[in-house]
Amino acid sequence: MSKSIHAFQDDALGTMDATGIAEAIRTKKVSAEEVAKATIARLEKVNPVLDAVVLNTFDEALNIKGANENGAFYGVPTYVKDNDHIKGYPTQIGTKTFKAKPAAKNGIFVDLMQSTGLNIIGKSTMPEFGLNCSTENPKYNITRNPWSTDHTPGGSSSGSGALVASGVVAIAQANDGAGSTRIPAACCGLVGLKPSRDRLTNFEGSEFLPVNIGYQGVLTRSVRDTAMFYAEAEKFYKNSKLPAMGLVKDPLKRRIKVAIMENPAAGQAGSVDEDTYRVMMETVTLLESLGHEVEQIKIPVDMGDMMYHYLNYYGFLAFVQSKLGKILLKSSINQDDLEPFTYGLSNRFKKNILDFPKSVKILKTTVPELEKQIFDQFDILLTPITSIRTPEIGYLSPLLSSKEIVKRSSFYAPFPGMQNATGAPALALPMGRDSRGLPLGMQFSAKLGQDALLLELAFEIEAAQPWKHLYEM
Numbered sequence: 001m002s003k004s005i006h007a008f009q010d011d012a013l014g015t016m017d018a019t020g021i022a023e024a025i026r027t028k029k030v031s032a033e034e035v036a037k038a039t040i041a042r043l044e045k046v047n048p049v050l051d052a053v054v055l056n057t058f059d060e061a062l063n064i065k066g067a068n069e070n071g072a073f074y075g076v077p078t079y080v081k082d083n084d085h086i087k088g089y090p091t092q093i094g095t096k097t098f099k100a101k102p103a104a105k106n107g108i109f110v111d112l113m114q115s116t117g118l119n120i121i122g123k124s125t126m127p128e129f130g131l132n133c134s135t136e137n138p139k140y141n142i143t144r145n146p147w148s149t150d151h152t153p154g155g156s157s158s159g160s161g162a163l164v165a166s167g168v169v170a171i172a173q174a175n176d177g178a179g180s181t182r183i184p185a186a187c188c189g190l191v192g193l194k195p196s197r198d199r200l201t202n203f204e205g206s207e208f209l210p211v212n213i214g215y216q217g218v219l220t221r222s223v224r225d226t227a228m229f230y231a232e233a234e235k236f237y238k239n240s241k242l243p244a245m246g247l248v249k250d251p252l253k254r255r256i257k258v259a260i261m262e263n264p265a266a267g268q269a270g271s272v273d274e275d276t277y278r279v280m281m282e283t284v285t286l287l288e289s290l291g292h293e294v295e296q297i298k299i300p301v302d303m304g305d306m307m308y309h310y311l312n313y314y315g316f317l318a319f320v321q322s323k324l325g326k327i328l329l330k331s332s333i334n335q336d337d338l339e340p341f342t343y344g345l346s347n348r349f350k351k352n353i354l355d356f357p358k359s360v361k362i363l364k365t366t367v368p369e370l371e372k373q374i375f376d377q378f379d380i381l382l383t384p385i386t387s388i389r390t391p392e393i394g395y396l397s398p399l400l401s402s403k404e405i406v407k408r409s410s411f412y413a414p415f416p417g418m419q420n421a422t423g424a425p426a427l428a429l430p431m432g433r434d435s436r437g438l439p440l441g442m443q444f445s446a447k448l449g450q451d452a453l454l455l456e457l458a459f460e461i462e463a464a465q466p467w468k469h470l471y472e473m
Helices: 018-026 032-050 058-062 108-115 158-166 182-188 223-236 274-289 303-323 340-351 353-375 402-412 417-422 451-464
Strands: 053-056 077-081 119-124 171-176 191-194 215-220 257-261 293-297 380-384 426-433 439-445
Touching (some): 018 032, 018 223, 032 053, 032 119, 058 119, 077 108, 077 158, 108 119, 108 223, 119 158, 171 191, 182 426, 182 439, 191 223, 191 451, 257 274, 274 380, 274 426, 274 439, 274 451, 303 340, 303 353, 340 353, 340 402, 353 380, 353 417, 426 451, 439 451
Parallel strands (some): 077 119
Antiparallel strands (some): 380 439
């Protein structure tokens, strides 16, 4: 394994998770200012290697500006992903193809984060428009995985994953259009919940999309931090159409039925490598040892066909962001500076535009119906998050041809997109290691609204098989 790097040390943060840091501040063992200073010192230690930060808001952070004093996470440092707005700072969405103006106000999810008491330290890196599964444009950022700096931390919430795993912060914003919370969780050994659709506040303007596949969320190192965040978020925004979550804090008490999908032959869409399959089967063994029933089922959807339609929709998003920048971003996009992947996806949409209505229909109707068939029989669907173990920097380089990146991305992460289309919740947990010692995550999904069930199961799994962090290696 190549070099690892982390910032954990004997300071105001120690090895505490976000809940622990908040408790230390609340009981005056440390002050919020001491915690902010320790976070800045940690960042300065590791970020020259990780390159996980777009901009810093140190002055506001040291004054704990904007954090709700009554929030459960009061004073706990965090990072905002660079596709959301912090008032007074630009939002570049991972690209330098336009010059963003300072935001006039916070994004609504940033307001939600601050309502929980979180203290914003800055903005984390992401790939151009959040379209790639890795952030590695040599002109802007090559964000590295703290477990192994030769490898990607995943994407598109790349910087947030690297910062949480390395110990700079214990919690950071992530958002997910096709696995962008769960993929970094898998690569970095973290907890990442893509919630049910409309569980949290959405991106501004998402209501105008044919299918809203984007979800806000956070990356953490512990299940209790994720559970606490959702309990606090519910105080800011509560969707009456979904079952309330409240504070989930206990392991699952009842025994459940879990489905796993068969592993297709090598080379077929949805096939997984040896390490990933081994960790999935180790997860099955753990679930059965806990008394849960696990059954293998046939893949209920043509993975290649589903990926085709999902990429058509992603092409639409690339086209909208790159071609309509004057309207959406209030700034012209320099088309000549677009990464080949962005340009290629946009052209894909134009080429397949006659298929676009069919792609939308499948994402809105066919895929949800297939998922319904699963959850009519099972409580949980267990799948890998990625088909292959964490790749090295360069595997998803934006300098490759668009055709090659589409091919590699489709093979790399074919599983998470289904829940983005259906709206169902899906949780990434670190369930093992590959043969190089890097984390491998598994995805647990449930039917719409059953986010609490996933967290209860996660508490049970975490107690039965605690995962190690970088400071324990």
